[in-house]
Amino acid sequence: MSTPVYIIARTAHTVADAEGSTVQLLLRTFSPTDAPTFRAYRADADTARYQSWDPSYYASDTTGPRSAAKFCHQQHMFGASVFRNTDYTALRGRWLQLAIDDDGHVGDVAVLVSPDGRQASVGATLAPGKTGRGYARAAVRMALDWLFAAVPVADARAHPTPNPNTTEEEKEQAAVDALDGVYVPGVAVHRAHALVDARNTASGNLFAKLGFRKEGTNVQASYYKGEWCDDDVYAILRTEWLEKKYPAVAQ
Numbered sequence: 578m579s580t581p582v583y584i585i586a587r588t589a590h591t592v593a594d595a596e597g598s599t600v601q602l603l604l605r606t607f608s609p610t611d612a613p614t615f616r617a618y619r620a621d622a623d624t625a626r627y628q629s630w631d632p633s634y635y636a637s638d639t640t641g642p643r644s645a646a647k648f649c650h651q652q653h654m655f656g657a658s659v660f661r662n663t664d665y666t667a668l669r670g671r672w673l674q675l676a677i678d679d680d681g682h683v684g685d686v687a688v689l690v691s692p693d694g695r696q697a698s699v700g701a702t703l704a705p706g707k708t709g710r711g712y713a714r715a716a717v718r719m720a721l722d723w724l725f726a727a728v729p730v731a732d733a734r735a736h737p738t739p740n741p742n743t744t745e746e747e748k749e750q751a752a753v754d755a756l757d758g759v760y761v762p763g764v765a766v767h768r769a770h771a772l773v774d775a776r777n778t779a780s781g782n783l784f785a786k787l788g789f790r791k792e793g794t795n796v797q798a799s800y801y802k803g804e805w806c807d808d809d810v811y812a813i814l815r816t817e818w819l820e821k822k823y824p825a826v827a828q
């Protein structure tokens with residue numbers, strides 16, 4: 578039996594470009610078939626510029642034990658082990674990479690839950706041809722809805738009163754539509770933060786626009802690509818996120 582890919586959240590997203598088309602954006606676990614796209618953006622020097630990985634590594638290695646194919650396979654299996662039984666203790670202390678999917682893999686949101694399960698780190702990467710469309714903002718939003726929710730947020734929202742004349746099929750479809758959002762139980766972390774290379778304006782702006790507070794700068798706290806780098810700390814509390822997005826269910 579093959580290992581399934583799990584959908585964490587879905588949203589109808591209006592692309593922030595001239596066409597303004599609406600797409601179905603998914604946040605889902607990785608699949609082995611994501612390896613070519615994952616490898617392409619990991620090997621891109623501009624995408625890697627303010628990140629911890631070395632692009633030459635992914636450019637040169639397609640089949641080795643630390644290749645993109647191996648990485649995607651491992652993330653696929655890890656994601657399945659976390660979501661099969663929603664075993665969130667498995668999340669603690671290990672980065673989970675979730676794929677951003679617009680009718681195919683376009684990037685990822687990385688999530689690290691702390692060893693005590695109470696806090697999370699987040700980061701996002703988009704393939705170069707997919708930036709500037711609002712995808713990172715929409716995808717990190719979905720990840721935060723999942724990380725902060727104690728129960729699926731969709732369950733806590735008021736559902737419209739069903740029309741007594743609707744058919745069973747229509748009722749089922751309405752229930753699916755009402756679930757537009759998070760599909761799995763939430764992790765209920767207390768705080769989420771992002772460490773952003775201080776030179777990475779795009780990423781800093783992304784988290785600021787999502788309502789994260791810039792709490793300070795860790796000076797020369799990371800050593801990447803042969804130099805010490807300053808990390809800006811952006812953070813938001815669960816209460817702040819829920820109050821901002823879902824005042825009716827904030828607790």
Ligand SMILES: CC(C)(COP(=O)(O)OP(=O)(O)OC[C@H]1O[C@@H](n2cnc3c(N)ncnc32)[C@H](O)[C@@H]1OP(=O)(O)O)[C@@H](O)C(=O)NCCC(=O)NCCS
Pocket residue numbers: 593623624625627628699700701702703704707708709710711712713714715771772773777778779780782783784786
């Ligand atoms: C940072 C990154 C994830 C943003 O992805 P994206 O999908 O293009 O971002 P969005 O379109 O959702 O933009 C959201 C906000 O981010 C900011 N932003 C995005 N790209 C920007 C850029 N090139 N310059 C300045 N701000 C930018 C803007 O404030 C934007 O909101 P606005 O359009 O209302 O002004 C993407 O540029 C990327 O993958 N960079 C390389 C990997 C990386 O460094 N990741 C950060 C790890 S923490």
